[in-house]
Amino acid sequence: GFCLNRRLLVSFLCFIEKMNLSDVGKAVDKAVSMMSSLWSELEAREKRITETELRQAQIDTIHEAKLKEQEQKLIAKFNEKETEFNNMIRRHQHEFAKSATRGGGDDAPSSPVIRLNVGGTVFTTTKSTLMMSPDSFFSGMVSSGVWEPDTE
Numbered sequence: 674g675f676c677l678n679r680r681l682l683v684s685f686l687c688f689i690e691k692m693n694l695s696d697v698g699k700a701v702d703k704a705v706s707m708m709s710s711l712w713s714e715l716e717a718r719e720k721r722i723t724e725t726e727l728r729q730a731q732i733d734t735i736h737e738a739k740l741k742e743q744e745q746k747l748i749a750k751f752n753e754k755e756t757e758f759n760n761m762i763r764r765h766q767h768e769f770a771k772s773a774t775r776g777g778g779d780d781a782p783s784s785p786v787i788r789l790n791v792g793g794t795v796f797t798t799t800k801s802t803l804m805m806s807p808d809s810f811f812s813g814m815v816s817s818g819v820w821e822p823d824t825e
Contacts, residue, residue: 768805787815 787803789796803811 765802765805769802 785800787798787800789798800815803809803815806812
């Protein structure tokens with residue numbers, strides 16, 4: 674609420690004493706009408722704010738649903754690629770095991786042994802391993818006939 678000081682209260686009472694009863698009634702009616710109008714305006718503003726908040730909540734819910742859907746699609750794609758990768762690894766392991774057993778083990782490989790010096794680190798593999806993926810760089814290099822291995 675609000676607090677009236679004594680001077681304001683005395684001024685108000687003197688003002689009312691000078692007015693006749695019908696003028697006081699009109700003043701009270703006018704004050705009540707103004708208060709009612711202000712109250713209605715306040716309720717209307719509150720309703721608009723509530724409606725705006727509700728619309729924003731609906732928009733947020735829609736955005737969250739879209740983000741969740743995108744997240745699920747990305748997870749599914751990741752899982753698919755992970756499965757493809759794991760299958761490829763299994764195929765290569767199987768092919769490597771098959772080629773090792775066909776040639777009688779490491780002592781007599783069925784495919785020529787190839788040594789790759791990559792930045793000073795030497796890797797040893799077989800030609801058939803490099804040729805397992807036909808579209809790979811190494812397969813192209815080995816099968817092109819242009820690349821000639823060192824005789825060392």
